[in-house]
Amino acid sequence: MNDWDPFWPVEPGPDAPWACAPNSRAAPLRPAVFIDKDGTLVHNVAFNVDPAKLSFLPGALDALRQLQAQGFALLVVTNQSGLAQGLFTRAQFARLQAALEARLAVEAGVRLLGLEVCPHAPGPSGAPRCLCRKPAPGMLQRAACRHGLDLARSWMVGDILDDVEAGHRAGCRSILLDSGGETVWRRSPMREPDAVCEGWSGVTAHIEQHQAERADTGRALHARPRSAPVHACAATR
Ligand SMILES: [Mg+2]
Ligand SMILES: [Zn+2]
Numbered sequence: 001m002n003d004w005d006p007f008w009p010v011e012p013g014p015d016a017p018w019a020c021a022p023n024s025r026a027a028p029l030r031p032a033v034f035i036d037k038d039g040t041l042v043h044n045v046a047f048n049v050d051p052a053k054l055s056f057l058p059g060a061l062d063a064l065r066q067l068q069a070q071g072f073a074l075l076v077v078t079n080q081s082g083l084a085q086g087l088f089t090r091a092q093f094a095r096l097q098a099a100l101e102a103r104l105a106v107e108a109g110v111r112l113l114g115l116e117v118c119p120h121a122p123g124p125s126g127a128p129r130c131l132c133r134k135p136a137p138g139m140l141q142r143a144a145c146r147h148g149l150d151l152a153r154s155w156m157v158g159d160i161l162d163d164v165e166a167g168h169r170a171g172c173r174s175i176l177l178d179s180g181g182e183t184v185w186r187r188s189p190m191r192e193p194d195a196v197c198e199g200w201s202g203v204t205a206h207i208e209q210h211q212a213e214r215a216d217t218g219r220a221l222h223a224r225p226r227s228a229p230v231h232a233c234a235a236t237r
Contacts, residue, residue, distance in 0.1 A: 018233065029150035031072055031206070032075055032113070032155075034156045034172065035074065036076075039181035040148075040162070041057065050098070051096055053100075054100060061107055073147065074113060076116070077139040077166070100125075113121065114147055118138070140170035144170070154170075156173070159182065160181045160182040161193075162190040169190060175198045175206060
């Protein structure tokens with residue numbers, strides 16, 4: 001069954017299609033960690049907009065603090081079909097967002113660079129009908145355009161394979177934080193996580209290890225002797 005593919009017809013909505021202006025700020029693009037909200041950052045309470053019911057997953061605050069210290073921009077990307085279904089209003093969700101941001105600041109010293117919401121409902125088969133509902137990559141792409149983010153150096157962390165797929169479709173690496181949210185396990189190459197972690201400490205350890213390996217590769221390239229032929233084929237002419 002074709003659950004979703006990139007050529008699935010989409011309905012034009014208020015947030016799509018969006019245009020990405022060229023990076024005119026001359027500032028280098030930043031790497032980011034995109035974080036799913038429900039079941040990843042906070043415990044999943046279906047269609048919750050009550051700030052009193054926000055509770056962070058174990059280790060989430062420490063992890064975000066560490067990632068921020070390493071220079072990653074932190075953004076939340078969340079499907080909220082309850083908006084399309086009329087279960088809560090944008091104002092109610094905005095209050096929840098403000099409470100979430102305030103708690104991150106006070107309890108962890110963490111500042112979110114952004115929070116992207118897909119307010120649309122999926123189609124009858126569960127496939128997105130917009131460009132932003134995960135597993136579509138629109139929220140990540142939109143955030144990258146808004147904030148000047150380097151998607152190729154960025155990560156998506158989420159508790160289901162739709163998060164993994166959204167990250168990969170945006171050109172990021174994707175980590176599945178397996179907190180029990182995924183129950184269907186529909187697999188495809190786009191939905192294969194780069195790492196599966198049972199908790200937030202595993203997420204930060206994996207990203208740190210990857211960063212260290214990248215740095216080693218960079219040093220090895222720069223350490224190449226100046227006398228070595230750069231293009232071996234040119235010397236045989
Ligand atoms: Mg989730
Ligand atoms: Zn959407």
